[in-house]
Each structure stands twice: as structure tokens, then as C-alpha cells.
Amino acid sequence: MEAVKKYSETELVLLLKQRQEAAFSYLYDNYAGALHSIILNIVTDAELASDVLQEVFVKIWRQIESYDDTKGRLFTWMLNIARNASIDTVRSRSFQNSQQNRELTESVYELAGSTKIATDQIGLRKLVHQLKEEYRTLVELSYFQGYTQDEISKMLDIPLGTVKTRLRTALIQLKQIIKPA
Amino acid sequence: MDIRAYIESGIIESYVLGMADAQEAAELEQLAAQHPEIREAIASFEASLEASAIAQATPPPPDVKAKLFSELKNEFSATVPSFTESTAKVVPLTATGSRSNFFKYLAAASVILLVVSSGMNFYFYNRLNDATDKLLALQTEHNSILADNKTYQTRLLDIYSNMQLMSDPQMIKVSMPGIKGKENNLATVFWDSKTKDVYLLANKLAQAPENKQYQLWAIVNGKPVDAGLLNDCNGLCKLKNIPAAQAFAITLEKKGGSPTPTLDQMFVLGKVSG
Known part of the structure; x- marks a missing residue:
């Protein structure tokens, strides 16, 4: 993001806990884009993703007191809020219904070659696409769809131990992809 | 326990991405408290995850921020930020609050005084003008009376000297x-x-x-x-x-x-x- 960094993370958290609008505005300007990507990765519908993004920032604002900097970075905490909110949205019944109603129009858009966002070509999911197929499916199911390893084991009919090992390997590879050169 | 092998098992990434189950997370947190290398590994992955996510950012539609801030507008603090954690919350807030009230009243009082003072200025200015006009009229009258007086004195002197002449026996x-x-x-x-x-x-x-x-x-x-x-x-x-x-x-x-x-x-x- 373009915004100039003017707070250290400690200062930013302190100012957010003091309910400072300027600090929250700074937080939004610096992180909304990154969180928007992860939400789009999971929710895939642009309009709905905007709503989830707003909901995520409301949660960040209202739950900032529960953020514990000894447990990790602010962004890790926010990323998990965004991921969980997105998965919850996808799993909610109303979303399921709207997705079904939408299927027809979506295929129409796709046929027309519209500018609809390719939500698997952005953010973390784009990086996951660089993994081998057998790892990619596991990360998709686990990270982007929120299934537990046990659920995945049953879903794919693979032993839980294998799911765990493969997933760990996938994440190590992902780490290599993520790591700045 | 082989810490290096543990770090490289993928558990760190799984934990940071929120994919580890409760048991795995508890185990890692316990080990991290004992081993600085684990804490470093966590911090390192978090940093690269953040950098990567920011690099992969998708700008949200511009109206989202406006809607968000509108939703939260009553939750923002009206007070000046403070960087000192211990004193931050109470002391400066109430102090600034009552002080700003004081200045509010002071400002109101100043405005009232200004209005009253302006009114009085106008009243007294008019009174001064009236008095000046009256004084000028009186001075004019005074001068004309003095002049008349002089004329009468001269005439009286003339008449007196005439009388002296007329009544002279010679x-x-x-x-x-x-x-x-x-x-x-x-x-x-x-x-x-x-x-x-x-x-x-x-x-x-x-x-x-x-x-x-x-x-x-x-x-x-x-x-x-x-x-x-x-x-x-x-x-x-x-x-x-x-x-x-x-x-x-x-x-x-x-x-x-x-x-x-x-x-x-x-x-x-x-x-x-x-």
C-alpha cells in the first residue's frame, strides 16, 4: 500500500487500544488490501468480499483488546480473523443458497469473458497454485475451506497421518515460495 | 527433542496460518516459551507472510472504508493520543475534558462581554456626541454674548464721554x-x-x-x-x-x-x- 509508515506496530496497537480513529485509518490503509485478497481467495464473490472486509475490520476494532502481542504479529492475528470470517461466510446457509442461485449467472459471465475477479489468481492462493497438485488440494481444503485434517482424511480417503505429513510438507514448500528472495 | 527438526516439520507454518489443532498449538506455545529458536522461526515466518500478503494486496472498493468508518463513528475516542501505556487512559482524558469545558465557558463569557461592551461603546459614543454638540452651541452663544458685551461697553464709554463733553461748562x-x-x-x-x-x-x-x-x-x-x-x-x-x-x-x-x-x-x- 502507498501509505507512509508512521507508527511502529507497538505504537499502532497502543493507539488502537486508545480508540484513536487516525490509527485505525492508518491500519485500514496499510492492511485492507492484503486482507481483501485473502477474503477474495475464500469468498470469491467480490461484493460479498467487500461486506466481509468491513465486518473483519469491525471485529479487529472491537476485539483489539484481546490481541496479545506476545503470541504473534498484529497481521497474523488480523489474517486469522479474516480467514475465519470468510470461511464462516462461505459456510453460512444464506451464502450456500445465494451461491446456488448465482451459478447460472456466473456461467453466463464466464462465457462472456467478463472481468470477474479470478480469485484464485490473487493473494496467498496464487502462491498455493505453485504447489504440486497433491499438496495444493490439501492446502485448499485445509486453509481456504477450513476443513479439519480429520475431515480431509475422510473426504479424500487418505489416512490422517498421511494428511498431516503431506500438509506439513506443503506448508514448508509454501514457506519457500513466500520467503523473499 | 530435536528442536531443529521440530522447526522444520512445518508445524510453525501450520500454527501461524491457524491450521494447527488445539493440541498442536498448545505444544508449540509451550516449546516456544523455552526455545528462542522456535520464537525466532515463528517471527520470521510471520514477517514473510505479512510481506507476501501485502505484496499480493487487492485494493478494496473505495466505499468500504467510508461505510466502515460510518459504522464505527461513535466508537472513536475524542481525546488526544498518548504513547505512555500506564498513564494513557484516565488522567489526560478527564483533564482535557474539563479544561475544554472551561475554555468553552470562557469563550462564551468573552463573547457576551464583547457584545455588552460594544453596546455600551455605542451608547456612550452617542452621549459624547450630544455633549460635544451642546458644548459647541454654548461656546458660540458665549462668544456672541461676549462680543455684544464689548459693543455695549464701547457704546457706554462713548455715551459717557459724550455726556462728559456735553455737560462740560465751557x-x-x-x-x-x-x-x-x-x-x-x-x-x-x-x-x-x-x-x-x-x-x-x-x-x-x-x-x-x-x-x-x-x-x-x-x-x-x-x-x-x-x-x-x-x-x-x-x-x-x-x-x-x-x-x-x-x-x-x-x-x-x-x-x-x-x-x-x-x-x-x-x-x-x-x-x-x-
Whole structure:
């Protein structure tokens, strides 16, 4: 993001806990884009993703007191809020219904070659696409769809131990992809 | 336990991405507390995850921020931020609150005072103008009274000195009544028997017409001698010195006088009493 960094993370958290609008505005300007990507990765519908993004920032604002900097970075905490909110949205019944109603129009858009966002070509999911197929499916199911390893084991009919090992390997590879050169 | 192998098992990434189950997370947190290498590994992955996510950012539609801030507008603090954790919350907040109230009242009081003061300024300015006008009128009146007073004083002095002259025992009074056809005219000559100065009092003489002047004649041994012209003067007018005369008369002559009197223009005549 373009915004100039003017707070250290400690200062930013302190100012957010003091309910400072300027600090929250700074937080939004610096992180909304990154969180928007992860939400789009999971929710895939642009309009709905905007709503989830707003909901995520409301949660960040209202739950900032529960953020514990000894447990990790602010962004890790926010990323998990965004991921969980997105998965919850996808799993909610109303979303399921709207997705079904939408299927027809979506295929129409796709046929027309519209500018609809390719939500698997952005953010973390784009990086996951660089993994081998057998790892990619596991990360998709686990990270982007929120299934537990046990659920995945049953879903794919693979032993839980294998799911765990493969997933760990996938994440190590992902780490290599993520790591700045 | 082989910490290096643990770190490289993928558990760190799984934990940071929120994919580790409760048991795995608890185990990692416990180990991290004991092993700085684990804490470093977590911090390192978090940093690269954040950098990567920011690099992969998708700008949200611009209206989201406005909607978000509108939703939260009542939850923002109205107070100045503070960086000191311990004192931050209470002390400066109430202090600033009451102080800003104080200044609010102070400002209100200032405005009221300004309005009252302006009103008073206007009132007193008008009063001052009235008083100045009255003073000017009084000064003018005072000056005109003083001037009148001076005039009266001068006149009074003239009259007094005239009276002195007229009542002097050495002064010969020659009364000159109007001649036939001019009976309503009257003038009086006062002739100093010692200095021979002649003074004239025009008791009743019509205003001389434009470019004409009254002229006094002394009749000396039957002949008229010019005794002077009657100019504008109050009371007694000093004319010429006449050493001897038996009578005095006044004629109306052209302006500046004549060498001989125009007899048909005689107005008054009086003999010097023996």
C-alpha cells in the first residue's frame, strides 16, 4: 500500500487500544488490501468480499483488546480473523443458497469473458497454485475451506497421518515460495 | 527433542496460518516459551507472510472504508493520543475534558462581554456626541454674548464721554431746529469755547441718500464756512475746529462736500446764543 509508515506496530496497537480513529485509518490503509485478497481467495464473490472486509475490520476494532502481542504479529492475528470470517461466510446457509442461485449467472459471465475477479489468481492462493497438485488440494481444503485434517482424511480417503505429513510438507514448500528472495 | 527438526516439520507454518489443532498449538506455545529458536522461526515466518500478503494486496472498493468508518463513528475516542501505556487512559482524558469545558465557558463569557461592551461603546459614543454638540452651541452663544458685551461697553464709554463733553461748562450748546418745511429735523452743535472744537449730535436727521452727505457750516460774519462732513458716527461726531461763528447750519450736499452750501438743501439752522 502507498501509505507512509508512521507508527511502529507497538505504537499502532497502543493507539488502537486508545480508540484513536487516525490509527485505525492508518491500519485500514496499510492492511485492507492484503486482507481483501485473502477474503477474495475464500469468498470469491467480490461484493460479498467487500461486506466481509468491513465486518473483519469491525471485529479487529472491537476485539483489539484481546490481541496479545506476545503470541504473534498484529497481521497474523488480523489474517486469522479474516480467514475465519470468510470461511464462516462461505459456510453460512444464506451464502450456500445465494451461491446456488448465482451459478447460472456466473456461467453466463464466464462465457462472456467478463472481468470477474479470478480469485484464485490473487493473494496467498496464487502462491498455493505453485504447489504440486497433491499438496495444493490439501492446502485448499485445509486453509481456504477450513476443513479439519480429520475431515480431509475422510473426504479424500487418505489416512490422517498421511494428511498431516503431506500438509506439513506443503506448508514448508509454501514457506519457500513466500520467503523473499 | 530435536528442536531443529521440530522447526522444520512445518508445524510453525501450520500454527501461524491457524491450521494447527488445539493440541498442536498448545505444544508449540509451550516449546516456544523455552526455545528462542522456535520464537525466532515463528517471527520470521510471520514477517514473510505479512510481506507476501501485502505484496499480493487487492485494493478494496473505495466505499468500504467510508461505510466502515460510518459504522464505527461513535466508537472513536475524542481525546488526544498518548504513547505512555500506564498513564494513557484516565488522567489526560478527564483533564482535557474539563479544561475544554472551561475554555468553552470562557469563550462564551468573552463573547457576551464583547457584545455588552460594544453596546455600551455605542451608547456612550452617542452621549459624547450630544455633549460635544451642546458644548459647541454654548461656546458660540458665549462668544456672541461676549462680543455684544464689548459693543455695549464701547457704546457706554462713548455715551459717557459724550455726556462728559456735553455737560462740560465751557461747552457752548447750539440747538439747530429744522427750518420751514423741514420742521421735524433737529441737530445740536457742541462747541468748545476754549479749544474751539466742534461736535455735532444728529438728534433727528433722515438717513442721507446714496451719494449725498450732510455738511455742517459755520456762519462767520454772514458767510458760510465749511465745518466738516457728517460721517457715520454714534452719538457726538467731532468735526472741524471753528475759531469764531455766529450760527451753524446743515445742508445736504454731494458726497465729499461742497465749497459753498446749496441753500435750498438746508435742513437745520441755529444761532449761537450771545
